[in-house]
Amino acid sequence: xxxxxxxxxxxxxxxxxxxxxxxxxxxxxxxxxxxxxxxxxxxxxxxxxxxxxxxxxxxxxxxxxxxxxxxxxxxxxxxxxxxxxxxxxxxxxxxxxxxxxxxxxxxxxxxxxxxxxxxxxxxxxxxxxxxxxxxxxxxxxxxxxxxxxxxxxxxxxxxxxxxxxxxxxxxxxxxxxxxxxxxxxxxxxxxxxxxxxxxxxxxxxxxxxxxxxxxxxxxxxxxxxxxxxxxxxxxxxxxxxxxxxxxxxxxxxxxxxxxxxxxxxxxxxxxxxxxxxxxxxxxxxxxxxxxxxxxxxxxxxxxxxxxxxxxxxxxx
Amino acid sequence: xxxxxxxxxxxxxxxxxxxxxxxxxxxxxxxxxxxxxxxxxxxxxxxxxxxxxxxxxxxxxxxxxxxxxxxxxxxxxxxxxxxxxxxxxxxxxxxxxxxxxxxxxxxxxxxxxxxxxxxxxxxxxxxxxxxxxxxxxxxxxxxxxxxxxxxxxxxxxxxxxxxxxxxxxxxxxxxxxxxxxxxxxxxxxxxxxxxxxxxxxxxxxxxxxxxxxxxxxxxxxxxxxxxxxxxxxxxxxxxxxxxxxxxxxxxxxxxxxxxxxxxxxxxxxxxxxxxxxxxxxxxxxxxxxxxxxxxxxxxxxxxxxxxxxxxxxxxx
Amino acid sequence: xxxxxxxxxxxxxxxxxxxxxxxxxxxxxxxxxxxxxxxxxxxxxxxxxxxxxxxxxxxxxxxxxxxxxxxxxxxxxxxxxxxxxxxxxxxxxxxxxxxxxxxxxxxxxxxxxxxxxxxxxxxxxxxxxxxxxxxxxxxxxxxxxxxxxxxxxxxxxxxxxxxxxxxxxxxxxxxxxxxxxxxxxxxxxxxxxxxxxxxxxxxxxxxxxxxxxxxxxxxxxxxxxxxxxxxxxxxxxxxxxxxxxxxxxxxxxxxxxxxxxxxxxxxxxxxxxxxxxxxxxxxxxxxxxxxxxxxxxxxxxxxxxxxxxxxxxxxx
Numbered sequence: 001x002x003x004x005x006x007x008x009x010x011x012x013x014x015x016x017x018x019x020x021x022x023x024x025x026x027x028x029x030x031x032x033x034x035x036x037x038x039x040x041x042x043x044x045x046x047x048x049x050x051x052x053x054x055x056x057x058x059x060x061x062x063x064x065x066x067x068x069x070x071x072x073x074x075x076x077x078x079x080x081x082x083x084x085x086x087x088x089x090x091x092x093x094x095x096x097x098x099x100x101x102x103x104x105x106x107x108x109x110x111x112x113x114x115x116x117x118x119x120x121x122x123x124x125x126x127x128x129x130x131x132x133x134x135x136x137x138x139x140x141x142x143x144x145x146x147x148x149x150x151x152x153x154x155x156x157x158x159x160x161x162x163x164x165x166x167x168x169x170x171x172x173x174x175x176x177x178x179x180x181x182x183x184x185x186x187x188x189x190x191x192x193x194x195x196x197x198x199x200x201x202x203x204x205x206x207x208x209x210x211x212x213x214x215x216x217x218x219x220x221x222x223x224x225x226x227x228x229x230x231x232x233x234x235x236x237x238x239x240x241x242x243x244x245x246x247x248x249x250x251x252x253x254x255x256x257x258x259x260x261x262x263x264x265x266x267x268x269x270x271x272x273x274x275x276x277x278x279x280x281x282x283x284x285x286x287x288x289x290x291x292x293x294x295x296x297x298x299x300x301x302x303x304x305x306x307x308x309x310x311x312x313x314x315x316x
Numbered sequence: 317x318x319x320x321x322x323x324x325x326x327x328x329x330x331x332x333x334x335x336x337x338x339x340x341x342x343x344x345x346x347x348x349x350x351x352x353x354x355x356x357x358x359x360x361x362x363x364x365x366x367x368x369x370x371x372x373x374x375x376x377x378x379x380x381x382x383x384x385x386x387x388x389x390x391x392x393x394x395x396x397x398x399x400x401x402x403x404x405x406x407x408x409x410x411x412x413x414x415x416x417x418x419x420x421x422x423x424x425x426x427x428x429x430x431x432x433x434x435x436x437x438x439x440x441x442x443x444x445x446x447x448x449x450x451x452x453x454x455x456x457x458x459x460x461x462x463x464x465x466x467x468x469x470x471x472x473x474x475x476x477x478x479x480x481x482x483x484x485x486x487x488x489x490x491x492x493x494x495x496x497x498x499x500x501x502x503x504x505x506x507x508x509x510x511x512x513x514x515x516x517x518x519x520x521x522x523x524x525x526x527x528x529x530x531x532x533x534x535x536x537x538x539x540x541x542x543x544x545x546x547x548x549x550x551x552x553x554x555x556x557x558x559x560x561x562x563x564x565x566x567x568x569x570x571x572x573x574x575x576x577x578x579x580x581x582x583x584x585x586x587x588x589x590x591x592x593x594x595x596x597x598x599x600x601x602x603x604x605x606x607x608x609x610x611x612x613x614x615x616x617x618x619x620x621x622x623x624x625x626x627x628x629x630x631x632x
Numbered sequence: 633x634x635x636x637x638x639x640x641x642x643x644x645x646x647x648x649x650x651x652x653x654x655x656x657x658x659x660x661x662x663x664x665x666x667x668x669x670x671x672x673x674x675x676x677x678x679x680x681x682x683x684x685x686x687x688x689x690x691x692x693x694x695x696x697x698x699x700x701x702x703x704x705x706x707x708x709x710x711x712x713x714x715x716x717x718x719x720x721x722x723x724x725x726x727x728x729x730x731x732x733x734x735x736x737x738x739x740x741x742x743x744x745x746x747x748x749x750x751x752x753x754x755x756x757x758x759x760x761x762x763x764x765x766x767x768x769x770x771x772x773x774x775x776x777x778x779x780x781x782x783x784x785x786x787x788x789x790x791x792x793x794x795x796x797x798x799x800x801x802x803x804x805x806x807x808x809x810x811x812x813x814x815x816x817x818x819x820x821x822x823x824x825x826x827x828x829x830x831x832x833x834x835x836x837x838x839x840x841x842x843x844x845x846x847x848x849x850x851x852x853x854x855x856x857x858x859x860x861x862x863x864x865x866x867x868x869x870x871x872x873x874x875x876x877x878x879x880x881x882x883x884x885x886x887x888x889x890x891x892x893x894x895x896x897x898x899x900x901x902x903x904x905x906x907x908x909x910x911x912x913x914x915x916x917x918x919x920x921x922x923x924x925x926x927x928x929x930x931x932x933x934x935x936x937x938x939x940x941x942x943x944x945x946x947x948x
Contacts, residue, residue, distance in 0.1 A: 096764075098746065098748055099749075100748070100749060101749065102749050102750065114414065116414055116416070116436070117415075117416060117417065117418050117436055118418065118434060118436050118452075118454075118750060118768070120748070120749055120750050120767035120768060120785075132412075134454065134456075134475075135436035135454045136434070136436060136452050136453075136454050136470070136472075136750075136768050136786070137768075138750075138766065138767045138768050138785035138786060138825075140766075140785070150476075150492075152472070152475045152476060153436070153454035153456070153472040153475055154452075154454060154470055154471075154472045154510075154512070154768070154786055154826075155786075156768075156784070156785040156786045156825040156826055156847075159766075159784045159785055159824060159825035159847060160782075160784060160824075162824060162844070162846035162847070162864065162865070164844060164862075172820065172842070173842045173859075173860035173878075174842065174844055174860065174862070176782075176822065176844075188488065190492060192475060192476075192478060192512070193454075193472040193475035193512040193514075194470075194472055194510060194511075194512045194532075194534075194786075194826060195826075196786070196824070196825040196826045196847040196848060196865075198825075198847070210488070210489045210490065212478070212480060212490055212492075214478035214534075215472075215475060215478070215512040215514070215534050216512060216532065216534050216552070216826075216848065218826075218846075218847050218848050218865045218866055220846075220865070227489075228489035228490065230480075230490070232478065232554070233478070233512075233534045233536070233552050233554070234534055234550070234552045234570070234866070236848070236865045236866045236883050236884055238864070238865070238883060246489075251552050251554060251570050251572075252552055252568070252570045252588075252884070254866070254883050254884045254901055254902050256883075256901065269570055269572065269588060269590070270570050270588045270602055272884075272901060272902045274901070286902055287930075297933055297934070297936075298603075300933070300936040300937060300940075301613055301616070301617060301933060301936070302613070303936070303940065304613075304616040304617070304619070304620065304623070304936065305616060307623060307936070307939065307940055307943060308616075308619065308623055310943050311623060311626050311627055311630075311943055314630065314943075314946065430730065432730055432732070432752070433731075433732060433733065433734050433752055434734065434750060434752050434768075434770075448728075450770065450772075450791075451752035451770045452750070452752060452768050452770050452786070452788075466792075466808075468788070468791045468792060469752070469770035469772070469788040469791055470768070470770060470786055470787075470788045470826075470828070504804070506808060508791060508792075508794060508828070509770075509788040509791035509828040509830075510786075510788055510826060510827075510828045510848075510850075526804070526805045526806065528794070528796060528806055528808075530794035530850075530852075531788075531791060531794070531828040531830070531850050532828060532848065532850050532868070543805075544805035544806065546796075546806070548794065548870070549794070549828075549850045549852070549868045549870070550850055550866070550868045550886070562805075567868050567870060567886050567888075568868055568884070568886045568904075585886055585888065585904060585906070586886050586904045586918055614919075617929055617932070617933060618929070620929075620932040620933070620935070620936065620939070621932060623939065624932075624935065624939055627939060627942050627943055627946075630946065
């Protein structure tokens, strides 16, 4: 999440009750969780195991629960509870104050766009020209929709990420990480009925231009979908994954988190993708592998009884 | 799609800027895409590979991009862009002009039918007697619902088909084929919460009398479901498929497009159906095969290590 | 379902036109279907095959279609159509008379709870403190929601069970069993967008405190979910199943009905669970089995061609 304008570390430190190690006049331009950080960002870390990764990430300012060494030009904000501090900053700069109108006052709607009855358009939503938003669609705060986009009935854009901080030593088992990211949908995208597209935890979930989705497709937080992809019904893609251009996923395919499916790949129906796939090939099965190889496997399985018989014959 | 009354080829030709080969006084009674054509229909074809199939289909009038031979009694409408011409005709005879009311003025609702708050009922929708339409249901234009039908919350009836024309040589990669068909739901059907049933591209998606669906079932465009079927939760059926009477599909089953599942067939949970199945049997797995055979396969797989050991022993 | 106050058998007998065998002054405290009966309950049975099971269940009063022997302290209500009699009682004590307002007059909403536009809150719904109910959510009659619960957009709580009585000798093939149970959601539960949670047929569907669900999760009727479970997107759980505390189900997992998954079990993505699983282990595949064993099976399948070659070599 970008701040509307840069904020000094001193201001942040006061907000979260932190001690500063480094230059308090330095300016933070945003806050992100570790998978999405850029220069100028605040980030948080609360486990010594991840200190190093965080301090040497692109992030400039680290909210941390212990004073430690850090590279020149960066700074630490030391607090007891970095996770709580992160939530406090998110709440402060992007408070949850939902619109109680069906079409919020701060939404902007382009020319020729039709919004059917019962669609909810949240605060600061931007919708481009010539779009059709069907009945009972929900578009939550801050989402951005391009031109010539069709969103069919019952679909939800910008639901919160399924992203929790495990707190095994507390009363609370899982603590929700507040989603302050957005969903950004480019031009000429079409989204079927009953789909759900989660916003980024701190970054953007992106749907590339010209991509078409059938009904009941689920896209997780911070996932980036390329241009001109086709997803058939009931496909599910987990969080922080990258699907490159022209990828085709047939019905009920499941894709795991933080992986990449390369350009022009095709994944056949009901397949499961637990790890990255190179582009330009056709995949099938669980785990999804080269489709022709996987089909041969099915044939080999059918030959086991024959093989058994051969071995038994020779035993005699 | 049937026209409200027959339309002369001359009128159509003027609308789309076509040259006529054949009798301009001939009357077209409807327009359909190639999977659904009947006598009196207009159809379009834009690829020489499909010329023959189209010209010799049941359709009477072919919108085509090249003058070619055609059987007596038929006629050609020659235009540069048959696909665009098809869209123009659909737009003209079934324009998208959605109702901006929750219950449209042109909808007809039977006796004893209850429509709960927040349900959207589009233009020309007909709903029979003693139905219950739950909150947040969406029923799009022209859909027909019989008597004693229950549609649970959040379900969408009549979403657009997932059907695109690939345009690889253009800026636009996939061009939406406008859905002008309907969803027709017969008597005593019950549809769970969060389901999506797509309208036909040009024909009807049909749900036969007495069929019951659990939650989150997806039915593709132009698919025809028989009577007294049972579909458990999260079943997905692609477009233009035929499911005969009394078929039972258990949870998360996926069924591919343009195939047939015969009467009284049972498909067990999570199975995938890539091709037609004969009726009266129980199926399982991917690809769905005779369930008892498939179960034996699972047992055979578990015996591979034993087989390996036997072979290795003999090697020594 | 509990009655608001106990009802005499004489009253019930008059309502359904039954003959009583036993004490007409006895008081029934509720009515349930056979999977959920307790002492004081009415239950029905219409097939001789199940007479014994019903008469010796915890239920006190049996609606039955034949006079038969029964234990002391119990009673029979003899009618020709026990199933119809059950429906009559349900209709009488819990009639379907839905609220026609978005927020019903009989709903109670706790302090600090935010209900966004377009959410439907039915009769007698209770929602605790500090909850967020997102747009286009549907919460049907009698459901109970604890404190600090988040329900994301488009989700349906309290849809009817997918539960039918097969009537093969009638015009009607499947007869709906009316759902008079509830959904009870405990504190700090979070439910994603586009989920569906069915009410119990006669008992409660229960979601334990601290449990978190991603989008498009389906929970069947009368299913009991423990505390602090995590369900990823597109998980489906059938009816009357028990999921114990801390169970993790990854994306697209399917779980069959009336089984138990033990505490701390993990079921990996796309797996199918047709029968009970003991707690504390990780499972994978269909049918879901010990994950490391199942992974070895995948390796063994890949070795079949090698095995075939070895056997063929020795033949020569």
